[in-house]
Amino acid sequence: MPLEPLEPPPPGPPSRQVVYVADEDHTIRFVGYEIVRWRQYLWWALCVCSAGILGLLGHWFPRTWLRWVVKERGFKDLKHGFVVIESAHRDITLFRIKRLAYPYRRSTVFPYKSSGNGGPSRRASSSSLARVMMNGHAGGNANDEVLRDLLVVDYRYSRFALDPQTGLFSAIRDWRDPSWTGIPSVQNGVPQPVREQRVTLFGLNVIDIEGKSVPSLLINEVMHPFYVFQVASIVLWSFDDYYYYAFCIALISTLSIVTTLMDTKKTIKRMREMSRFSCKVTVFIDGSWTERDSTDLVPGDIINLSELQSALFPADMLLLSGDAIVNESMLTGESVPVSKVPARDEDVARWKDVGDVGQGDGVGRAFVYSGTKVVRIRGALAPDGTTGRPALGLVVRTGFSTTKGALVRSMLFPKPMGFKFYRDSMRFIAVLAGIAGLGFCVSAVQFVRLGIPWITILVRALDLITVVVPPALPATLSIGTSFAIGRLRALGIFCISPSRVNVAGKINVCCFDKTGTLTEDGLDILGVRALDRTAHRFGELIDDVHDVPAITASATAAAANANASARGRANSGGGGGGSNASFTHALATCHALKMVGGNVIGDPLDVKMFEFTRWTLEEGLVAGTGVIRARGGAERPAALVQTVVRPPGSARFRLEDALKAGGRHAHFLELGVIRTFEFVSGLRRMSVVVKRLRSSAMEVYVKGAPEVMSEICDRASFPADYEDLLSYYTRRGYRVIAMAGKSIEGLSWLKAQKMKREQAESDLQFLGLIIFENKLKPGTAPAIQTLRAAHLACRMITGDNPLTAVSVARECGLVNQAAHVFAPAFISGGPTTPHSKLEWSCMDDVSWKLDAYSLKPQTPPPHHAADADEIDYQDYALAVTGDVFRWMINYAPLETLQRMLVKAQIFARMSPDEKNEIVERLQSLGYTVLMCGDGANDCAALKAADVGISLSEAEASVAAPFTSSTPDISCVIEVIKEGRAALVTSFSCFKYMALYSLIQFTTITLLYSFASSLGDFQFLYIDLFIIIPVAVSMGRTLPFPRLHPKRPTASLVSKKVLASLVGQIVITSAVQFAVFVWVRGEPWYVPPPSNGPKHGGSDNHLESTNFENTTLFLVSCFQYILVAGVFSIGPPYRKPMWTNAWLMISLVVLSLFNLLVLLRVPRPLGLILELMPVPFSARMTLVGFVLVNIVLSLAFEQWAAGAISVAIGALMKYRRENRRYREGKAYKAVEGGMRGGR
Secondary structure, three states: OOOOOOOOOOOOOOEEEEEEEEEOEEEEEEEEEEEEEHHHHHHHHHHHHHOHHHHHHHHHHHHHHHHHHEEEEEEOOOOOOOEEEEEEOOEEEEEEOOEEOOEEEEHHHOOOOOOOOHHHHHHOHHHHHHHHOOOOOOOOOOOOOEEOEEEEEEEOEEEEEEEEOOEEEEEEEHOOOOOOOHHHHHHOOOOHHHHHHHHHHHOOOOOOOOOOOOHHHHHHOOOOHHHHHHHHHHHHHHHHHHHHHHHHHHHHHHHHHHHHHHHHHHHHHHHHHHHHHOOEEEEEEEEEEEEEEHHHHOOOOOEEEHOOOOOOOOOOEEEEEOOOEEEHHHHHHHOOOOEEOOHHHHHHHHHHEEEEEEEHHHHHEEEOOOOOOOEEOOEEOOOOEEEOOOOEEEEEEOHHHOOHHHHHHHOOOOOOOHHHHHHHHHHHHHHHHHHHHHHHHHHHHHHHOOOOHEEEEEEHHHHHHHHHHHOOOHHOOOHHHHHHHHHHOOOEEEEEEOHHHHHOOOOEEEEEEEEOOOEOOOOOEEEEEOOOOOOOOOOOOOOOOHOOOOEHHHHHHHHHHHHHHOOOOOOOOOHHHHOOOHHHHHHHOOOOOOEEOOOOOOOOHHHHHHHHOEEEEEEEHHHHOOEEOOOOOEEOHHHHHHHEEEOOOOOOOOOHHHHOOOOOOOOOOOOEEEEEEEEEEEOOOEEOOOOEEEOOOOEEEEOOOOOHHHHHEOOOHHOOHHHHHHHHHHHHEEEEEEEEEEEEEOOOHHHHHOOHHHHOOOOOEEEEEEEEEEEEEHHHHHHHHHHHHHHOOOEOOOOOOOOOOOHHHHOOOOOOOOEEEEEEEEEEEOOOOOOOEEEEEEEOOOOOOEEOOOOOOOOOOOOOOHHHHHHHHHHEEEEEEHHHHHHHHOOHHHHHHHHHHHHHHEEEEEOHHHHHHHHHHHHOOOOOEEEEEEEOOOOHHHOOEEEEOOOOOHHHHHHEEEEEEOOOOOOHHHHHHHHHHHHHHHHHHHHHHHHOOOOEEEEEEHHOOOOOOHHHHHHHHHHHHHHHHHHHHHHHOOEEOOOOOOOOOEEEEEHHHHHHHHHHHHHHHHHHHHHHHHHHOOOOOOOOOOOOOHHHHHHOOOOOHHHHHHHHHHHOOOOOOOOOOOOOOOOOOOOOOHHHHHHHHHHHHHHHHHHHHHOOOOOHHHHHHHOOOOOOHHHHHHHHHHHHHHHHHHHHHHHHHHHHHHHHHHHHHHHHHHHHHOOOHHHHHHHHHHHHHO
């Protein structure tokens, strides 16, 4: 959303600044304002004169206050001013500028810009920085002066400092120490003077959410417009001696406020407990190790992680030595342990220059996030193989500047949700208030004619507003939502954002992650397909490792050569068969598994693959029992072998023998992993260099996606049926991993360490395929079928292979079995080239294409029975990969992009950021999006969606509005059903309260015509004993068991809602007017006295004891009950009204009691309600009026309201088509264009 347009800024220093907040991915705007004293005094005077009304308007509409009281001024020149920060959602907040005592150099806060070539790197370390920090001279740089004060603004726990030179704000989080050029420059930590400076600048290392006091929470709650209106109503009723209902509303409001305060305090407390953390750490300060509290940490501190007394990391850090295994589920929701390795010099320098963490690069592999769990920390190894230098960490970010801090901020300040129902309800209330004003204007004329005192006229005017806009309205609107949340909780679905329940009723597209959401969380090995010993083809599927043929890469090459007519070439390693690459050895070694506490941990796919081999694993440090000595006498630590694996039943041998060539112990089989090239998403593969006991060669094994193997393997080594078999498995939803390897003779450890990845991963021999099956969860297919039957669009967004994704989509019914799926591929250029060209081909028949612009099928190949014109809109779907999606977002024509978003049902190979962008792009087309994921890389999309449902109970899923304890997508159906029921309930309650107000408004307006009104106990009887029980019990109707194909409306101004509401208003008003005219024509009628207010005009009460009052009161009591039944909508979104026992009891009991009051009122009750004695025949006539009202209202709601809305719809059809884009329904126009002609 664009920021609010402003007038041109005043001349002088900068007074405006737009800042991009990277971790929230949006911009904010700073504007400086100075208070004009005389304007402020005038504002205060006007607030007093208006009894505080102007002050309330200034609080609700701060831009109005800004226009009246302040003027824009440069940030540097502000004396008694403040900064207004406008978020990307156009809400504004006022902040006073804090002034910190800061006797340090400017470059300690703001980026140091040098005109010389040396730049910041001239300062070698933090210690040298400490020497110049207090110094008035900084190497001749006049711009790096010593500051006396630092002006800062703390916005949503992010600190921004004002640069005195530029006059602009900079985010403190973005500052980097210019002395960080490599590990030597940081290894001495931070001197105490610099630590004091950084504590002043960055604050304590704690994510401490500010706890609001009860008075401040109370003021914020009471200042809400609804509560202000309730307080005003209570004061007015008390002034009017209407104490009883005033007391009831005051009690209800007080209970509501207290409940809200308790919930808010509880939520803040829970958030504080979850986010606040501290522990004891050992820090290197001024040349010695000192124990400190983790809250004292500052960027640049060196921590001894080997002595960390906590299960969590206290800050964002770079690992400098040792290694670590961490669980990052707090950030990603994925509990797969991640290995961390020490940073290199270039990683430290890159952090200084870029300040970003790229997954898979050196910084990412060494970066440890605050709040992540420690699985294992090990120190570096000494030459004798024992633990030498402890594991050390360099603190780079603290407090709210950490990644965990950014996550907490996103939960504290979520994206505001603009829901049509809430917007329309405020507008509708404004319309009701307008009706009240209009009605009073008519009544006021009559009051003046009757000589009513002005004070009585004023009180009656205000009273009429409280009648038309009922103060109990906010409470009744939340009733349906409260009951829905309670029912969801009973089903194990927990909601932390009640406002999202109604939004769930408008969902029209459901997006799902695949693995762990649609399918089972883990993968199981179906088996492996190795190469046949004799033919150049695949052998049978093998599900037992003992049946895997002992075929080596050299044998593979020989078979390939024999079948390729002398076209092959020798394997790169040569050597004997015993030292060549083996498929079984590849399965046992090509992984990144670790051993912690006797358990093998790592990626679930790697774990399953290793368990299939039944081998045992030991890490180098554990398995090493000696020191390896080279010929020259130099010693190598045993942990030069990272991991050792042995087959089952193999005796344990000393590790150093694994590195010796020509040993005599042939019966010992050990494989040592010498080097690992980690998995890189861009390459889609990983590899290891392996040394076998008594072997003079080393093997390289590569594991990766089958599509990339053709680039790095000898093509002659692929079996003849490679493509056919690969296609067979991927199309059936199996996950396929390819293995390749080669043997390199005479490769030494040192050469292996220096070998480039490109050298290792080249000239490989294909070894075989591993087939994993990812089974659908039992509830997936039925849930998808239910959603599609309800015409809810379903999308799959996954990081998996597109062929596998399409297969799973077909298996679960997300894509029709008979539908043709088209996928794009670059025929020229690539994802980063603007003028690239895409070709959309059918995945079942690549000769069938889509038009590249319209994305409609071209003429099918001759063997297809159907013509292109006969292909229905529903008969084909699109499957898009991440690289194509990114290119289309950046470079494709807008119409093609929109058509792709509407038609694509499968998004494969998607990164977490791309998942988030898909959700936001669908929302931009007008979709209301539900995202369901297991928390693994889905957090951003879960937060961006209108309704996010997490199937994971990891901490990251706190950001999702809904969390299901049952890990399958059946919860989506329950959330949508409850959302629809809650939305319809909110509509019913709103319509009921609106019609109740207008029924009472009609009664009072008729009575005002001769200076009469309802009595206090009549008001109390209606408001307390009829309206509240009915309104509360209306919300208890359960959702309908089946999802209807059409969504309920979310617009209070829709033609169906307005037709119903206006029709009922006309009917009830007509009946009241008929009663009013009828009673005045009866022979027993006696006109009321014409002396105005009671007791001869001595107070503000109007006379209420008259026949008009009695008859209108008796009839209107039935009308309040009748419209409750009319508006208690049942199917197709809620169960029938009669299934709601509480509502039926309320309606029946109230109807019988009203009938008693109408036909034979008990004398005491008649006196309390101030009813006149009416003949029994007249009472029977009133029963007739009630019956006519019931018949007309029910008939109109059943038949006429729908017909009228259809007629209005036909008249508005052309106008609606023109407004579709403006109303945010662009997807309908796109769908219409794709269904129409070309």
